[in-house]
Amino acid sequence: MKEINYWEQFMATGKIEDFLAYKNVQRQEEKEAMRAAEEDSDAGGHGAYRDGAKG
Numbered sequence: 176m177k178e179i180n181y182w183e184q185f186m187a188t189g190k191i192e193d194f195l196a197y198k199n200v201q202r203q204e205e206k207e208a209m210r211a212a213e214e215d216s217d218a219g220g221h222g223a224y225r226d227g228a229k230g
Contacts, residue, residue, distance in 0.1 A: 181197035 181200055185193035185197050
């Protein structure tokens with residue numbers, strides 16, 4: 176399946192709908208990157224013994 180390049184589509188058409196589609200994809204990618212960074216920073220950290228067990 177071919178991935179749509181929303182920016183190129185917007186530049187070709189000039190339609191606001193295409194620009195909004197581009198921004199939507201961009202925001203989604205930023206959210207995914209932030210979520211991945213948060214998961215990496217919290218892995219095995221201070222929350223490892225949440226039930227009060229001593230390590």
